[in-house]
Amino acid sequence: MAEASVSESLSRARERLVAALSAAGRPDDAAHLLAVSKTKPADMLRQAYIAGQRAFGENYLQEALDKQQALADLDDIEWHFIGALQSNKTREVAEHFDWVHGVDREKIARRLSEQRPAERGSINICLQLDVSGEASKAGVELQALPALAESVLALPNLRLRGLMALPAPSDDPEQQRQAFRQVADALAMLRERFPEAPLDTLSMGMSGDLEAAVAEGATLVRLGTAIFGSRPPAGS
Template structure:
């Protein structure tokens, strides 16, 4: 077993154990393998183990990988998630290539994604990024404003509003982590009742360091990079 396949199996085992501890089915949580800065060959190795959902933070890097994989008829179809910030000048790339966008926090960006989504593709699956813990340096719409944004996004025909995404500041201890994630879970439940959208089913929260707490709080999608691909080296 290679390092990447071993790492993937270890993460899958963690997710399954966390689900059992929370009284949930392991099938209720999707693993999103965060492959930013890693090579297409690394993605290929993880995909060969059966992983299908991959997250990219850097849009152009992600597009390069998407184009390469979709050009290879021997590679099973992968699902590509944009989980990095989306500026106005990058919305066309996201709309044309990705399957999901997790970081919408402004109506302007949603409208551009909607208008630039090609007609031959299915609607872009989107989540709204919410700054649930009020971190001053964090992106995301405030909890007070997210319902208004959701109602507007839900009207856009080339987008399918799937749920919420959060990246809270790290806290120490399982109970403290659960408490932070519970804020997003409560907000998600309130919005689901008001929106009454059948497809509003995704709560994207939890990463390598807190996926157990996120699953305990109700996450349906965890974004894991380091525990699968290893540490990242950035050029100085």
């Protein structure tokens, strides 16, 4: 993809987000884009950065660390780890990322807290809520969410910001909204239970369901292909 294409695609993605916010009766700055840049080279991220994008989401740790090194001169870039996080990778994530989306176990949260370098300050955490009920999907079940949130809030180097979710794909806008409404309701429950916590983030929505997610209160929407173009098939 040419340099101009990244900028143009990002502009179109922003226009789509603003249109969704307007349709939902929300301010233009009520939600932001998280540019999902997995499998994309550092120079494409740099072009998005030049076009004003600051938050980038990565799934693959080593690939992300290589990009961070290549883009080390961009001191206000914000790195989000959004993949499934295994115990043996928590140290490098704690050392090199600003956000972690998808924490669904106290063990992972505890390791991130213990391994976070003091000079980096607290790491922002989104708990992953299971809204699909699929055994193969990660996420904490709703009934276990308050206990996990309480555990995370007690850890010294973490800042619990909110929830993220990956609902089962659907082409039905109402079904999409119902899934996202569950996440929004869960966050409202946590806010009531933990009023001192900075619970301001709903990380939900992708290219196929952005409008439904924004209608239900998403504050961070994950877009990859819409900004950077298609990815090669897995295993290619």
